[in-house]
Amino acid sequence: MSKIKYELLHVDKYSKARRGRIHTPHGIIETPVFMPVGTNSTVKGLTNDQIKNIDSEIILSNAFHLFLRPGMEIMKDFEGIHNFMNWNKPLLTDSGGFQVFSLKDRKISEEGVLFRSPLDGSKIMMTPEKSMEIQQTIGSDIAMAFDECVNAKWGYEYMKDSVDRTYRWAKRSFEAHKKENQSLFGIVQGGLFSDLRQRSLEQITSIPFDGFALGGLAVGEKYQESEKVLKEFGDKLPKDKPRYIMGIGSPTMMFLSVENGMDMFDCVLPTRMGRHGTALTWNGKLNLKSAKNKFDHSPIENDCNCYACKNHTRGYINHLLKRDEMLGKTLISIHNLYFNIHLIHKMREAIENDSFLDFKKEFFSNSSYPLQN
Amino acid sequence: MSKIKYELLHVDKYSKARRGRIHTPHGIIETPVFMPVGTNSTVKGLTNDQIKNIDSEIILSNAFHLFLRPGMEIMKDFEGIHNFMNWNKPLLTDSGGFQVFSLKDRKISEEGVLFRSPLDGSKIMMTPEKSMEIQQTIGSDIAMAFDECVNAKWGYEYMKDSVDRTYRWAKRSFEAHKKENQSLFGIVQGGLFSDLRQRSLEQITSIPFDGFALGGLAVGEKYQESEKVLKEFGDKLPKDKPRYIMGIGSPTMMFLSVENGMDMFDCVLPTRMGRHGTALTWNGKLNLKSAKNKFDHSPIENDCNCYACKNHTRGYINHLLKRDEMLGKTLISIHNLYFNIHLIHKMREAIENDSFLDFKKEFFSNSSYPLQN
Numbered sequence: 175m176s177k178i179k180y181e182l183l184h185v186d187k188y189s190k191a192r193r194g195r196i197h198t199p200h201g202i203i204e205t206p207v208f209m210p211v212g213t214n215s216t217v218k219g220l221t222n223d224q225i226k227n228i229d230s231e232i233i234l235s236n237a238f239h240l241f242l243r244p245g246m247e248i249m250k251d252f253e254g255i256h257n258f259m260n261w262n263k264p265l266l267t268d269s270g271g272f273q274v275f276s277l278k279d280r281k282i283s284e285e286g287v288l289f290r291s292p293l294d295g296s297k298i299m300m301t302p303e304k305s306m307e308i309q310q311t312i313g314s315d316i317a318m319a320f321d322e323c324v325n326a327k328w329g330y331e332y333m334k335d336s337v338d339r340t341y342r343w344a345k346r347s348f349e350a351h352k353k354e355n356q357s358l359f360g361i362v363q364g365g366l367f368s369d370l371r372q373r374s375l376e377q378i379t380s381i382p383f384d385g386f387a388l389g390g391l392a393v394g395e396k397y398q399e400s401e402k403v404l405k406e407f408g409d410k411l412p413k414d415k416p417r418y419i420m421g422i423g424s425p426t427m428m429f430l431s432v433e434n435g436m437d438m439f440d441c442v443l444p445t446r447m448g449r450h451g452t453a454l455t456w457n458g459k460l461n462l463k464s465a466k467n468k469f470d471h472s473p474i475e476n477d478c479n480c481y482a483c484k485n486h487t488r489g490y491i492n493h494l495l496k497r498d499e500m501l502g503k504t505l506i507s508i509h510n511l512y513f514n515i516h517l518i519h520k521m522r523e524a525i526e527n528d529s530f531l532d533f534k535k536e537f538f539s540n541s542s543y544p545l546q547n
Numbered sequence: 548m549s550k551i552k553y554e555l556l557h558v559d560k561y562s563k564a565r566r567g568r569i570h571t572p573h574g575i576i577e578t579p580v581f582m583p584v585g586t587n588s589t590v591k592g593l594t595n596d597q598i599k600n601i602d603s604e605i606i607l608s609n610a611f612h613l614f615l616r617p618g619m620e621i622m623k624d625f626e627g628i629h630n631f632m633n634w635n636k637p638l639l640t641d642s643g644g645f646q647v648f649s650l651k652d653r654k655i656s657e658e659g660v661l662f663r664s665p666l667d668g669s670k671i672m673m674t675p676e677k678s679m680e681i682q683q684t685i686g687s688d689i690a691m692a693f694d695e696c697v698n699a700k701w702g703y704e705y706m707k708d709s710v711d712r713t714y715r716w717a718k719r720s721f722e723a724h725k726k727e728n729q730s731l732f733g734i735v736q737g738g739l740f741s742d743l744r745q746r747s748l749e750q751i752t753s754i755p756f757d758g759f760a761l762g763g764l765a766v767g768e769k770y771q772e773s774e775k776v777l778k779e780f781g782d783k784l785p786k787d788k789p790r791y792i793m794g795i796g797s798p799t800m801m802f803l804s805v806e807n808g809m810d811m812f813d814c815v816l817p818t819r820m821g822r823h824g825t826a827l828t829w830n831g832k833l834n835l836k837s838a839k840n841k842f843d844h845s846p847i848e849n850d851c852n853c854y855a856c857k858n859h860t861r862g863y864i865n866h867l868l869k870r871d872e873m874l875g876k877t878l879i880s881i882h883n884l885y886f887n888i889h890l891i892h893k894m895r896e897a898i899e900n901d902s903f904l905d906f907k908k909e910f911f912s913n914s915s916y917p918l919q920n
């Protein structure tokens with residue numbers, strides 16, 4: 175038994191929020207959990223020690239980017255990403271689907287997606303089998319099935335075909351996946367169409383994946399649209415497996431997702447905002463580039479225990495940002511990841527105490543984050 | 548007694564190399580010592596913890612850059628640079644002279660140097676008094692007298708006038724300096740002219756500064772030229788005070804300087820090279836951007852105890868550099884500073900054992916660094 179194992183510990187009495195635990199080959203993850211993104215096998219601007227010091231239990235990396243660089247020859251040579259980046263805790267890879275579908279000049283067929291390499295323009299065919307090969311080479315603890323990421327604008331008929339194709343690709347992914355100590359999650363698509371979501375959910379959950387994701391959200395749709403999908407389908411995902419919603423990382427969307435029974439989230443937001451000088455705090459967003467921080471001797475956030483807040487002032491960080499010093503970006507990235515991870519910790523506590531909805535109410539009434547956005 | 552105090556512990560039997568100790572308001576510095584440069588009150592790419600973990604005993608910051616940004620109003624508000632950047636160990640500031648003289652469009656007079664602010668074009672007069680005011684506001688443990696940095700090409704007559712002007716400025720610096728817990732070093736100029744160096748040395752050392760520097764070297768002259776100055780004048784500096792040579796940081800120049808009785812060095816080289824992908828090792832320079840590192844599972848340097856070498860391979864760092872990830876620059880900067888600092892540690896040991904020249908011989912025969920460059 176070297177795949178993941180999910181334990182459901184408690185469900186909040188007044189919402190669908192779940193407190194769980196995932197056992198992985200590289201250790202235990204408590205859920206709900208926020209996963210920092212390390213696209214190029216590095217969480218931008220942080221050392222592994224710094225990532226661990228913010229209590230990160232799992233990180234995510236992108237199969238597509240790793241496939242291009244360093245490339246699979248190097249990944250094989252280093253026997254996988256854990257060795258390559260010296261990360262000894264859990265790691266999840268996406269399937270590469272999202273990135274491939276974001277390219278111009280790609281062609282979808284039953285077989286897979288033909289695209290041109292952004293590196294050298296060469297033609298590459300990405301298929302469920304190829305994605306499994308790549309993710310098995312990377313050696314993540316959790317791999318994702320290869321699915322079609324559909325633009326919601328393409329309409330019902332296209333989505334319907336795509337849902338069925340994603341099902342066939344999910345079966346091929348499942349068939350092709352052989353790695354003993356790696357788990358595989360299926361992805362439910364269907365866009366904003368209830369009947370197609372339901373269809374996809376039935377199809378995908380008919381395959382004995384180790385966990386399930388809601389895909390095709392956080393791609394520019396309205397809050398109300400994702401809310402509708404989450405409310406209707408979040409808790410329809412199997413109760414005995416982890417539930418992952420991809421690309422979610424704002425407080426607003428994390429609360430919504432947890433409330434509707436989701437367990438896992440990832441987003442580049444905390445580090446990207448950090449590099450651009452914006453901090454996430456319990457009061458709301460804080461623009462540290464603003465001149466009003468120049469004389470401010472307080473940390474980004476009072477009572478925050480992150481390295482940045484324990485050691486540096488807003489005034490100093492403002493100066494670093496103005497001088498475009500790496501340390502400024504690193505400090506805010508550390509704080510922002512710490513914020514997201516510890517916001518989730520507070521959610522865990524609230525679920526354990528059946529007070530998730532109270533906690534949510536309190537959070538939004540004490541901060542400028544929108545309850546809906 | 549809150550100024551620095553220098554103890555001469557031992558002089559190598561077969562060279563002028565000295566082993567000493569400087570007591571400062573923020574702790575003890577063993578000498579010889581290499582000082583990492585933190586131009587904008589941050590050693591580029593490193594946190595304070597990372598700087599301390601490479602065993603850095605003192606860092607240098609630049610009065611001119613801090614004067615421009617964050618500016619003295621902020622520096623006053625934060626009660627000095629130690630508070631501002633949360634650095635609780637010794638710190639030295641240069642006088643700003645070197646940077647002011649590097650500007651185009653500056654005009655030298657007896658009073659000082661008139662220049663245009665690189666920030667907003669406004670006219671600013673830098674004088675010995677102004678430099679003292681700035682450095683006292685910054686609150687470094689060691690401040691430097693304001694001197695004229697002369698282009699060696701301007702010839703003997705100009706240099707002679709300049710040496711005398713630097714003397715008058717040194718006296719004005721000394722007069723203007725009032726800060727109790729800050730020491731002030733004088734700077735000997737005179738370029739490559741022996742008689743003018745001698746003249747400057749006699750002038751500057753007639754003032755009871757707390758230490759002395761050789762200025763006007765490491766500004767593009769030939770190795771033989773700086774060697775001549777160091778051999779002739781290094782050990783003529785007072786024996787009971789620290790001796791600092793500015794802008795020195797290559798193994799070649801550090802060995803030459805220590806051999807001739809100098810104690811303190813600073814240079815941006817280790818971090819600048821780090822950001823550009825070149826590592827300093829005991830074998831010589833190593834270009835980590837080169838494709839030959841792609842499959843290399845070894846650290847930058849075997850047996851190196853720095854964070855980069857204890858945790859990461861050349862292959863991984865090569866990948867980070869190719870993807871222009873901050874972590875790559877940070878890791879090599881950490882290693883390079885560690886290398887310079889620990890090379891100096893080895894020199895200290897060698898001096899204690901009267902084997903400095905043997906150590907030097909061994910170092911250059913085992914590495915590709917030039918004995919002279």
Ligand SMILES: [Zn+2]
Nearest residue numbers: 478480483509
């Ligand atoms: Zn913080």
Ligand SMILES: [Zn+2]
Nearest residue numbers: 851853856882
């Ligand atoms: Zn090292």
